[in-house]
Amino acid sequence: MSMPVRGKGKRDHRFDNVDHALILFNNLIEKYPKSSIEEFNKLLGAIVKMKHYAIVVSKYRQIELLGVSHNVYSMNILINCFCQLGRIDFGFSVLGKMLKLGVEPDVVTFSTLINGLCNQSKISEAVCMFDEMTEKGYQPNLIVYSTVLKGLSKTGNTDRAVRFLRLMESRGYEPNIVAYSTVIDCLCKNGLLQEALNLLSEMKVKGIRPDIITYNCLIHGMCNLGQQEEATRLLNKMVDNNISLDIVTYTILIDALCKEGRISKAVETVDMMRKQGIEPNVVTYNTLVDSHCKEGMISEAEDIVDAMIKRGIEPNNVTYNTLVNGHCLQNEMDKARRVFNLMIEKGCAPNIVTYNTMINGYCKGKRLDEAMELVHEISQKEPILNIVTYSTLLQSMFQLGRVSTACELFRKMLASGQVPDIVTCLILLDGLCKTGHIEEALKLFQAMRNGGLEPDIVPYTILIDGFCKAGHIEVAKELFHQLSDSGLKPDVYTYCIMINGLCKEGLSDEAYRLFGNMGDNDCLPNSCCYNVMIRGFLRNSYASKATQLLTEMVGKGFSADIFTATLFMDLIIYSNKSVLL
Structure with missing residues (x-):
């Protein structure tokens, strides 16, 4: 299709692609007398519509060198190009240049910048610019209002979105179906279904008829809240109002049914779609494949994939990744690998999600060497190992006792520029403690604090457990007492570990004092705490105290576990009398 560029009083210039447009541009710059900015604007505006933004920016620089003066239209085109290229900062530089050259910005200038800010999710700045625009006497049009409204809704600012809707009304701009649907969608996504229904x-009441998009937003909101019956009633209303259901409506319903575990009903809905003349797309099929895989019905999931291929719909990355994950969940790694190889054969390149799924499957099956082969494969291709890959491998290495390999991988991770998150650090901390590398664990803990990863109760608990098991009870006690200094409260698991550690060191009295003080931190003993304390008394020959605490525990509705019961049985046998009398 050729694109026209109309010149003043002259025949239309037409071009089919950007190369033809650039030939026309060169003709303009060689023209004598010099071409006007209007002529350049018409040509470059057409190139903008072809989305060649960087080319337009470079050509305007060329125009400036020729001494052709900008006008507001050319400046607006430049601002739009910078916004489309994600350089909103350069867009504001152009605004500054406009003011410096005495070119008065217009409503398009501000609306373009507002749209650029919204596209980068800088909603607060967009609202500030909107306010500044109105304060300077510029009247925003419906496009500007809709842009800000969409930005507020997209970022989940429901209260501000509703207030902005009211602001539109108060300034004489009656919201249209798009504006209402935008806010209704935002309310639904934030679980505010009743407010959405009120809207x-x-x-x-205002005579604005809801369209398919409005209804889809509401149905999605209802399904997300598990209100399947309400969604069905709304569907019936749509049919009564002669609003035809589309692929989106059906896919939302199928997804909701799958999430509820009603897979057979979801399959029936697909059949209903076809009867209505609506063919399922790859998203619909992927929803069905995913639900079958999660239920362990891999064979049925593969049948669905075969059916979609027969209907001319090619599986995509999501389809293959879902099948790979399904096999991995069933520990069918050889079958997962076959699917992995198949997607490569079909020209569907595995992404980092595919690789991570396979690596996780191999690691869970204790097939670390095969996982590492995949890591080597990734290093020779485009996907880059991410934090999930490293965390999965580290956990597997520690579980298999390959501590030095894990530490080496962690160093490689740091060298690659990956910044460990709290999950990675906890895996490393736990692995070091469980393999007896307690000093290295303490160094890591200090590095976490120094690096700005402020530890919560979990890393403290891991370290306390590590030091208790290593027999360093004094260090464990010191860490326990540091909790209050760090503004943290021990949870029931931390107490249980500390009590057990004290009992193993023969400090039953101190352990019991700690047990008794749990309530001071709003933490009541659970079954585990009672059992640990009772076993501590028994191991340290405090049979009477153990019996009293057992009675208390039973009164609280807890019971002795197998280890506590065994110790009591041993005591009865060896003492030749019941301690319970």
């Missing part, structure tokens, strides 16, 4: 009623 639906309001628009109906």
Whole structure:
């Protein structure tokens, strides 16, 4: 299709692609007398529509060198190009240049910048620019209002979105179906279904007829809240109002049914779609494949994939990744690998999600060497190992006792520029403690604090457990007492570990004092705490105290576990009398 560029009083210039447009541009710059900015704007505006933004920016620089003066239209084109290229900062530089050259910005200038800010999710700045625009006497049009409204809704600012809707009304701009649907979608996504339904009623009163998009937003909101019956009623209303259901509506319903575990009903809905003349797309099929895989019905999932291929719909990365994950969940790694190889054969390149799924499957099956082969494969291809890959491998290495390999991998991770998150650090900390490398664990803990990863109760508990098991009870006690200094409270698991550690060191009295003080931190003993304390008394020959605490525990509704019961049985046998009498 050729694109026209109309010149003043001259025939239309037409071009089919950007190369033809650039030939026309060269003709303009060689023209004598010099071409006007209007002529350049018409040509470059057409190139903008072809989305060659960087080319337009470079050509305007060329125009400036020729001494052709900008006008507001050319400046607006430049601002739009910078915004489309994700350089909103350069867009504001152009605004500054406009003011410096005495070119008065217009409503398009501000609306373009507002749209650029919204596209980068800088909603607060967009609202500030909107306010500044109105303060300077510029009247925003419906496009500007809709842009800000969409930005507020997209970022989940429901209260501000509703207030902005009211602001539109107060300034004489009656919201249209798009504006209402945008806010209804935002309310639904934030679980505010009743407010969304109130807005639906309001628009109906105003004579604005809901369209398929409005209804899809509401149905999605209802399904997300598990209100399947309400969603069905709304569907019936749509049919009564002669609004045809589309692929989106059906896919939302199928997804909700799958999430509820009603897979057979979801399959029936697909059949219903076809009867209505709507063919399922790859998203619909992927939803079905995913639900079958999660239920362990891999064979049925593969049948669905075969059916979609027969209907001319090619599986995508999501389809293959879902099948790979399904096999991995069943520990069918050889079958997962076959699917992995198949997607490569079909020209569907595995992404980092595919690799991570396979690596996780191999690691869970204790097939670390095969996982590492995949890591080597990734290093020779485009996907880059991410924090999930490293965390999965580290956990597997520690579980298999390959501590030095894990530490080496961690160093490689740091060298690659990957910044460990709290999950990675906890895996490393736990692995070092469980393999007896307690000093290295303490160094890591200090490095976490120094690096800005402020530890919560979990890393403290891991370290306390490590030091208790290593017989360093004094260090464990010191860490326990540091909790309050760090503004943390021990949880029931931390108490249980500390009590057990004290008992193993023969400090039953101190352990019991700690047990008794749990309530001071709003933490009541659970079954585990009682059992640990009772076993501590028994091991340290405090049979009477153990019996009293057992009675207390039973009164609280807890019971002795197998280890506590065994110790009591041993005591009865060896003492030749019941301690319970």
